[in-house]
Amino acid sequence: GEQVEQLPSILRVQEGSSASINCTYENSASNYFPWYKQEPGENPKLIIDIRSNMERKQTQGLIVLLDKKAKRFSLHITDTQPGDSAMYFCAGPSSSFSKLVFGQGTSLSVVP
Amino acid sequence: EAAVTQSPRNKVAVTGGKVTLSCNQTNNHNNMYWYRQDTGHGLRLIHYSYGAGSTEKGDIPDGYKASRPSQENFSLILELATPSQTSVYFCASGDWHHNNQAPLFGEGTRLSVL
Numbered sequence: 001g002e003q004v005e006q007l008p009s010i011l012r013v014q015e016g017s018s019a020s021i022n023c024t025y026e027n028s029a030s031n032y033f034p035w036y037k038q039e040p041g042e043n044p045k046l047i048i049d050i051r052s053n054m055e056r057k058q059t060q061g062l063i064v065l066l067d068k069k070a071k072r073f074s075l076h077i078t079d080t081q082p083g084d085s086a087m088y089f090c091a092g093p094s095s096s097f098s099k100l101v102f103g104q105g106t107s108l109s110v111v112p
Numbered sequence: 113e114a115a116v117t118q119s120p121r122n123k124v125a126v127t128g129g130k131v132t133l134s135c136n137q138t139n140n141h142n143n144m145y146w147y148r149q150d151t152g153h154g155l156r157l158i159h160y161s162y163g164a165g166s167t168e169k170g171d172i173p174d175g176y177k178a179s180r181p182s183q184e185n186f187s188l189i190l191e192l193a194t195p196s197q198t199s200v201y202f203c204a205s206g207d208w209h210h211n212n213q214a215p216l217f218g219e220g221t222r223l224s225v226l
Contacts, residue, residue: 031209034214034215043202043219043220044202044217045217046214046215046216049208049214089154089155091215093209098142098143098160098162098168098209099160099168100157100204100206101157101171102147102154102155102156103154104154105154105155
């Protein structure tokens with residue numbers, strides 16, 4: 001079990017509202033879950049991460065929640081702005097802790 | 113400052129030719145990765161490495177080889193390039209498991225196989 005499933009694939013929200021992206025994983029031993037933002041033509045950049053000893057982490061308008069029982073983690077972007085429009089990827093380690101597997105990505109558009 | 117440097121940034125190759133993509137990291141990370149990114153497929157893991165001398169198959173290793181001669185360098189080799197390998201390739205390094213160092217990506221290499 002090494003898949004990371006990410007939904008939705010496309011998300012369109014009104015400026016100032018919140019956006020939520022959900023990921024599920026298979027490997028119950030997974031202990032590290034990073035989130036990346038990728039703008040067109042650029043590389044993915046880490047925006048926030050959470051370890052399995054935490055249930056919630058917050059930084060600069062981003063909230064990550066981790067539900068280990070459900071093997072689910074989510075990213076919540078509060079008070080979205082046009083600059084938040086980008087691709088977002090979740091990731092998690094597989095049974096090999098060095099192997100990092102990515103979700104399929106979410107294309108977020110923040111409209112005025 | 114932590115850095116992952118890829119070369120070349122752009123490459124045009126001919127079908128059947130050999131292509132080598134290079135990656136260098138100055139972060140002293142144990143783990144290094146090669147991903148490819150295609151529209152509709154996200155980031156797919158080709159090969160990864162635990163450290164100098166080790167290479168492991170990722171999820172889509174067919175048609176690719178990897179080499180990790182040192183802690184700093186990790187190469188991806190296409191012995192017989194095919195048009196289906198036209199893609200954007202990203203190298204990354206990280207060591208979150210032991211040293212709380214999140215994976216960092218290089219700037220990417222855009223490869224076209226004609």
